Amino acid sequence: xxLAEFLQEMFGHGIKKTRKEDEFLKCKGxxxxxxxxxxxxxxxxxxxxxxxxxxxDHICNSIGATASRPAVMGFTALGTGTTAAVATQTTLVTExxxxxxxxxxxxxxxxxxxxxxxxxxxxxxxITEAGICNASTGGIFLDRxxxxxxxxxxxxxxxxxxxxxxx
Numbered sequence: 001x002x003l004a005e006f007l008q009e010m011f012g013h014g015i016k017k018t019r020k021e022d023e024f025l026k027c028k029g030x031x032x033x034x035x036x037x038x039x040x041x042x043x044x045x046x047x048x049x050x051x052x053x054x055x056x057d058h059i060c061n062s063i064g065a066t067a068s069r070p071a072v073m074g075f076t077a078l079g080t081g082t083t084a085a086v087a088t089q090t091t092l093v094t095e096x097x098x099x100x101x102x103x104x105x106x107x108x109x110x111x112x113x114x115x116x117x118x119x120x121x122x123x124x125x126x127i128t129e130a131g132i133c134n135a136s137t138g139g140i141f142l143d144r145x146x147x148x149x150x151x152x153x154x155x156x157x158x159x160x161x162x163x164x165x166x167x
Contacts, residue, residue, distance in 0.1 A: 026167045027059070028167070029050075029051055029145075029163065029165075031145050031160060032046045033046075034158065037153070038156055047146075049144065050086070052087055075099065076098070076131075077095050078096050078098075081093025081129045090140075090141060096125050097118060099116050101132065111163060111164070112163070113164075114132050116159070117159045124152055125151075127151075129146045130144075
């Protein structure tokens with residue numbers, strides 16, 4: 001049973017099937033990472049991310065589990081791993097730092113956003129991967145994204161914005 005069928009069975013409304021591609025609930029994610037160097041230079045990296053299998057499990061369990069619902073997504077992790085993202089991964093490859101994220105969603109939209117600022121002295125290193133997760137350590141990762149190295153010096157600041165759109 002796909003997620004659309006599950007929601008139709010559970011709630012009995014809200015899912016209209018008109019074309020084959022409309023039969024599935026989709027979640028698309030992207031990350032924008034802004035590096036502010038101590039000298040004032042700013043660089044922006046944008047990359048689509050991959051929703052992990054455990055991330056889809058988290059979505060399903062958040063909607064339908066009657067007991068043991070998972071904790072909400074609320075943390076951004078940065079790392080130095082360079083292994084390409086694949087759906088079967090469950091964590092970052094080499095986590096460097098993790099920090100609470102600010103969640104936002106406007107009612108009536110299909111978009112949710114997680115924003116985190118890593119100040120000077122935090123997450124210093126050659127950053128190449130990132131993801132959203134639901135715990136300050138361990139936990140479940142919703143997604144993972146890899147990108148060309150972003151060298152964050154001790155006096156630099158990084159802001160990540162993860163945006164997820166449902167369709």
